[in-house]
Amino acid sequence: MARPISWIGQALLYGLFALIIGYFSNSPPYRHLPADQALIKLSFSHEGKLVSPCRQRTAEELEKLAPNMRAPMDCPRERSPVTVEIDLDGTPAYRHVAMPSGLSKDGASTVYHRIPVNSGEHRLAIRLNDDARAMGFNYRREETVALKPGKVLVIDFKQEAGGITLQ
Amino acid sequence: MTMNLFDSTRSSALIAYQRVERGFDRVFGTALNPWRHLGALGFLFFWIIAVTGLYLYAALDTSVDGVYRSIGRLSREQWYAGGVLRSLHRYAADAFVLVTLLHLLREFLLGRYTGFRYFSWFTGVPLLWFIYIAGVVGIWLRWDQLAQFSAAATAEWLDALPVFATPLIRNYLSTDAVSDRLFSLFVFVHIGVPLLLIFGLWFHIQRISRAEVFPPFALAVGSLLAILALSLARPVASQAAADLSMVPGPLALDWFYLFWQPLMYGTSAAAVWAFVTGATLLLFLMPALPHAAASPIAEVHPDNCNGCRRCFEDCPYAAIVMTPHPGGFPGRQLARVIPDLCASCGICAGSCPSSTPFRSAAELVTGIDMPQMPIDGLRRALERGMAQFQGGNGIVVFGCDQGANVASLAGKDVASFSLTCIGMLPPSFVEYALRGGAKGVLVTGCRAGGCAFRLGNRWTEERFAGMREPHLRGSLPGKALRVAWASLGEEAELSAVLDDLRQTLAAERLHNAVPISVPIADQIADPIVPSTGMTVHG
Numbered sequence: 001m002a003r004p005i006s007w008i009g010q011a012l013l014y015g016l017f018a019l020i021i022g023y024f025s026n027s028p029p030y031r032h033l034p035a036d037q038a039l040i041k042l043s044f045s046h047e048g049k050l051v052s053p054c055r056q057r058t059a060e061e062l063e064k065l066a067p068n069m070r071a072p073m074d075c076p077r078e079r080s081p082v083t084v085e086i087d088l089d090g091t092p093a094y095r096h097v098a099m100p101s102g103l104s105k106d107g108a109s110t111v112y113h114r115i116p117v118n119s120g121e122h123r124l125a126i127r128l129n130d131d132a133r134a135m136g137f138n139y140r141r142e143e144t145v146a147l148k149p150g151k152v153l154v155i156d157f158k159q160e161a162g163g164i165t166l167q
Numbered sequence: 168m169t170m171n172l173f174d175s176t177r178s179s180a181l182i183a184y185q186r187v188e189r190g191f192d193r194v195f196g197t198a199l200n201p202w203r204h205l206g207a208l209g210f211l212f213f214w215i216i217a218v219t220g221l222y223l224y225a226a227l228d229t230s231v232d233g234v235y236r237s238i239g240r241l242s243r244e245q246w247y248a249g250g251v252l253r254s255l256h257r258y259a260a261d262a263f264v265l266v267t268l269l270h271l272l273r274e275f276l277l278g279r280y281t282g283f284r285y286f287s288w289f290t291g292v293p294l295l296w297f298i299y300i301a302g303v304v305g306i307w308l309r310w311d312q313l314a315q316f317s318a319a320a321t322a323e324w325l326d327a328l329p330v331f332a333t334p335l336i337r338n339y340l341s342t343d344a345v346s347d348r349l350f351s352l353f354v355f356v357h358i359g360v361p362l363l364l365i366f367g368l369w370f371h372i373q374r375i376s377r378a379e380v381f382p383p384f385a386l387a388v389g390s391l392l393a394i395l396a397l398s399l400a401r402p403v404a405s406q407a408a409a410d411l412s413m414v415p416g417p418l419a420l421d422w423f424y425l426f427w428q429p430l431m432y433g434t435s436a437a438a439v440w441a442f443v444t445g446a447t448l449l450l451f452l453m454p455a456l457p458h459a460a461a462s463p464i465a466e467v468h469p470d471n472c473n474g475c476r477r478c479f480e481d482c483p484y485a486a487i488v489m490t491p492h493p494g495g496f497p498g499r500q501l502a503r504v505i506p507d508l509c510a511s512c513g514i515c516a517g518s519c520p521s522s523t524p525f526r527s528a529a530e531l532v533t534g535i536d537m538p539q540m541p542i543d544g545l546r547r548a549l550e551r552g553m554a555q556f557q558g559g560n561g562i563v564v565f566g567c568d569q570g571a572n573v574a575s576l577a578g579k580d581v582a583s584f585s586l587t588c589i590g591m592l593p594p595s596f597v598e599y600a601l602r603g604g605a606k607g608v609l610v611t612g613c614r615a616g617g618c619a620f621r622l623g624n625r626w627t628e629e630r631f632a633g634m635r636e637p638h639l640r641g642s643l644p645g646k647a648l649r650v651a652w653a654s655l656g657e658e659a660e661l662s663a664v665l666d667d668l669r670q671t672l673a674a675e676r677l678h679n680a681v682p683i684s685v686p687i688a689d690q691i692a693d694p695i696v697p698s699t700g701m702t703v704h705g
């Protein structure tokens with residue numbers, strides 16, 4: 001190939017290379033959610049209550065234990081699974097039973113779930129149970145929320161803040 | 168059946184790819200064809216990333232409030248320096264991914280993942296992970312909406328594995344959850360993983376002698392100018408600052424690094440895990456797939472090895488080591504072949520000074536030889552071939568099994584010999600052929616940068632030019648030797664060169680010895696310029 005033509009060809013191909021890099025480095029644009037939607041994120045990391053209460057060991061039981069292991073109280077490590085339900089505008093939107101983590105089931109139960117919703121006003125009802133010995137739900141929260149397009153609403157559980165939080 | 172389908176698909180794709188590569192050959196020339204230097208281009212882009220990254224790191228404020236502001240300030244207030252370097256950093260990173268994936272594809276299509284090449288293939292697979300980890304985390308250091316989206320998407324993806332006691336996504340639930348320490352961690356990963364990458368690259372090229380770790384100068388300059396022009400024409404800018412209370416709007420996504428995140432939201436985290444895990448496992452297992460049996464490796468004949476080290480110097484895969492000679496000669500060494508590393512290319516036999524056909528021994532035993540194609544057999548075949556010449560203008564063609572098929576050139580005046588690699592040809596065979604009755608010799612092999620055994624055509628050029636032992640002696644008729652590099656599929660072009668050689672010989676009826684210093688390389692491809700400092704990576 002004649003040298004000038006070769007140079008032009010090279011310039012074009014280098015340009016094509018730059019074009020490919022430049023284009024796919026930024027394009028095509030990606031929209032994560034439709035413009036008129038908002039996002040509800042349910043997330044918590046919460047340790048459920050112990051599945052059973054501590055109990056006093058009997059004298060016979062203590063006798064069978066090694067002297068250095070004779071703790072008067074026997075406290076189980078296993079924690080309750082955490083059950084959560086969400087109703088959105090009166091309709092069940094999510095239900096999940098989060099098992100405690102760890103080989104001995106003594107760790108936190110964790111949940112993460114995304115619920116895309118149309119923007120606007122919504123009625124939320126959240127129920128949570130973290131005690132296997134309790135019937136029903138021991139935490140509840142109902143709220144009407146106004147969600148702008150693109151808004152992220154985080155539903156969390158913070159014991160120190162009184163339970164279920166909306167942020 | 169499945170393997171046949173696999174092989175036939177790969178062969179079809181290879182043919183299509185080679186058309187593209189030859190098209191680029193015509194524009195760039197074979198020596199500067201970027202397709203033939205993809206690995207080296209990867210190194211180039213890596214070093215551009217490293218150098219520009221040093222400046223960016225100096226300017227980066229790794230606090231939550233400062234990280235977005237400090238990067239943005241570079242682009243706004245220092246567009247001519249920091250801004251350009253930032254753009255170069257990003258575009259070089261994108262180019263790095265692109266050339267790396269193309270390098271992987273090319274080596275796959277050429278079947279370079281089995282046998283002695285398994286090590287380079289195997290060690291290359293983790294590098295893909297390192298590149299992606301470093302690149303994706305680098306995007307988070309902008310802490311704009313793209314970074315917010317990508318960090319959260321990655322956390323969701325990782326949380327799909329039941330290994331984290333607390334979901335990682337909780338680090339990105341609200342502005343309060345993001346701390347300065349998080350960005351220190353990002354910086355640590357963004358710098359630490361590339362250091363691992365350098366270590367991995369060192370492993371990757373361990374079994375390749377004279378590995379090409381930098382592309383030819385003109386190609387390096389062209390590539391750098393291309394992304395520099397892009398940096399000036401379209402400077403990289405941050406998107407809106409991260410706001411974890413809002414879903415990011417339309418994102419100018421870097422598809423080279425983040426393509427899998429939209430894929431995850433389009434399918435599921437489990438699907439992406441299945442994809443990347445499956446792809447990684449497949450890549451790791453490819454060397455174990457059924458493939459052609461390995462050829463016999465080079466054999467050393469101690470009685471004929473004088474320990475000259477030429478085979479040690481020329482082996483493209485560092486498969487030869489020198490050991491003390493067992494004969495007890497003080498200071499004398501003996502070549503030893505490492506079986507796992509030997510490519511069976513025969514380049515060592517071509518480099519051996521004992522491989523000269525002028526030796527009077529009835530059986531030509533050389534210092535290092537290929538059992539499947541011994542030098543003695545080549546001499547006998549050459550003598551038989553020349554004995555069958557009809558007319559006085561016989562031409563000997565030396566080619567290789569990897570390049571253009573020289574058997575197709577056979578004719579009444581042609582004796583063709585296909586070697587494992589053209590680097591297996593001792594230069595003295597050219598002189599032997601011309602003294603033995605041939606009027607011309609055509610030497611061919613893979614194009615520059617395309618040698619299946621990396622260095623065969625380069626060593627041949629340098630030996631013929633007297634720049635590398637063993638030399639072609641300089642007392643040959645000047646136009647009796649023609650060197651033409653032609654890849655498989657370029658038999659027609661090679662045939663045209665042969666016709667041209669015939670006509671030249673017929674016209675000149677060469678009988679006078681004209682000393683030559685440099686052989687004539689034909690223009691099927693660009694002539695290889697000896698000793699450019701360029702090495703070939705295969």
